[in-house]
Amino acid sequence: MSLPRIAIDAMGGxxxxxxxxxxxxLARRSHDNFKFLLVGDQAQIEAxxxxxxxxxxxxxxxxxxxxISGDEQPSKAIRRAKTTSMGLAVNAVKAGAAGAAVSAGNTGALMAMSKIALRTMPGIDRPALAAILPTLEPHDVVxxxxxxxTEADARNLVQYAVMGAAYSRIVTGFEKPKVRLLNIGTEEIKGTGALRDAAALLTQACARDEGGLALDFDxxxxxxxxxxxxxxxxVxxxxxxxxxLKAIEGSARFVTDLLKxxxxSSIRSKVGFLVSRPATELLRHHLDPNNHNGAVFLGLNGxxxxxxxxxxxxxxxNAVTVAARLLEDKLTQRIAYDLSELGEAAFKKNGSGSPDSAGEAAA
Structure with a gap:
């Protein structure tokens, strides 16, 4: 299958x-249909x-x-969107010169540039950054x-759930992914008002006989x-x-360093390492962040x-392959369809027409 080009911010990282x-x-060795727009210093790229x-x-x-430097403020970076490798890679998606953009540069700047250039999808208030993490089961978790x-109200959390489920269906293959809200406990009375309201909205949306969401809120x-x-x-x-996320990454590094x-620590331990090497290599592979690299800005028109x-x-x-897969499986179209199934009615509570009123009242 022929895919649109992928714009690579070659100067980032x-x-x-x-x-x-x-x-x-390396990505193209496994997928010879990949084509690229390499954005950056021509002499360095050719070398x-x-x-x-x-x-x-x-x-x-x-x-x-x-x-764009790693410590540059997003508010300053966006002023150079038309002259920097990151900005030109994102603008290539906006102009249709590329189907997706990949950058290893400044996260805040990339988010700001992407939001301004591509805009958020209809029905999405704020885009979200999603990543895939390893689990004990054969499937990963989004x-x-x-x-x-930094903040999200009940409406935002519901939208994140819809976007995350659409992404999960692509990477895990489950038709109705199981979705949960991160909280300090599993009891219904725990958490902020926004969390409890989002849980109520998702429960209501999933329970509808017709037009129910393609997710299983749990x-x-x-x-x-x-x-x-x-x-x-x-979510x-x-x-x-x-x-x-950083606590999980830190724990993974702690475990691997502790094992080293x-x-x-001793001759006996070194002998033990040789015996257990297949198991430790499997652990190292499972915890290697490069095997799950590639976070996605969900909710943008691109x-x-x-x-x-x-x-x-x-x-x-891996990040390039993620971008290609999302293009091939039409992520943005899936999110748009699921949002249409959700509808504004899902945000009304107790007869209120304001999507945010429930969260404000419970705060």
Whole structure:
């Protein structure tokens, strides 16, 4: 199947052009129909392409030597959207020159540029950042929001649930993914007013005989159960989601470092490492963030994927593959259809026509 080109911000990330081009080339080895618009310094890109001759016929270079730094404020970055590699990659999606954009650069700047250039979809108030996390089960879990918005009301959380479920159907294959709201407990009385109101709205929307959502709302989940595989989608605000994500990543690094120290502590431990090496290698592979790299800005009129700044070529390849898969499976169209099924009626509570009134009253 022929796919639209994927615009690559070749200057983003800790390693820059070399890793971004190598990652794109690695992705193309498994998917020879991928085509790219490589945005960045032409001389550096051409030098990187020397190591990947098969990429030349599949790539076009858009020269740009202006780069958004990792610590640049989004409010300043957006003023250079038309001159930077990140901004030009996103604008290529807006102009139809590419179907999706991938960047490993400044997350806040990428979010701001993407929102301004592509705008949010009808029915979405705020886009959300979603990522795939490993679980103990064969399927992964989709989690959002992971930092695009620090606060979320009940309406936002319901929209996140719809978007997360649409994304989950693509990556997990489940027709009605199980969705839960992140909370401090699983009891119905726990949590903020926004959480309880969102739970009531999702329960009501899923229970409708006709036009019910293509998801299975299953109440609340606590943070220690995110990776257990008991749910397919975890929904929260960006503040809590970012804290939870970094806690999970930190715990993974702690476990791997602890094992390294334990196995190096004595001769007996080193022998034990050799015996248990197949199991430890499986653990290392499962916890490697490069295998799940590629967070997605959901709710925009276009596909934008954020690669981790420290991602290896393998991680970049995974992010590129995520972008291609979302194009192939028509993510934005799926979200639009599900939103039409939800309808404004789902936000009315106790006869109120204001979507936000329930959350404000319960606060």
């Amino acid at each position: 800790d390693e820059g052009v070399r890793v971004m081009v190598e990652g794109a080339a 990187a392409l020397e190591a990947h001759p098969g990429m030349r016929d599949a790539s076009e270079i858009l020269h740009c030597d202006d780069v 989690m959002l929001d992971l930092g695009a918005n 109440g609340f989940v606590e943070s220690d159960k995110i990776n257990r595989g008991e749910t397919h989608v975890v 929260t605000d960006g503040f809590s989601g970012n804290i939870a 120290h334990a196995f190096a 596909v934008v994927v954020k690669s981790h700044g420290s991602a290896t070529a393998k991680g970049v390849a």
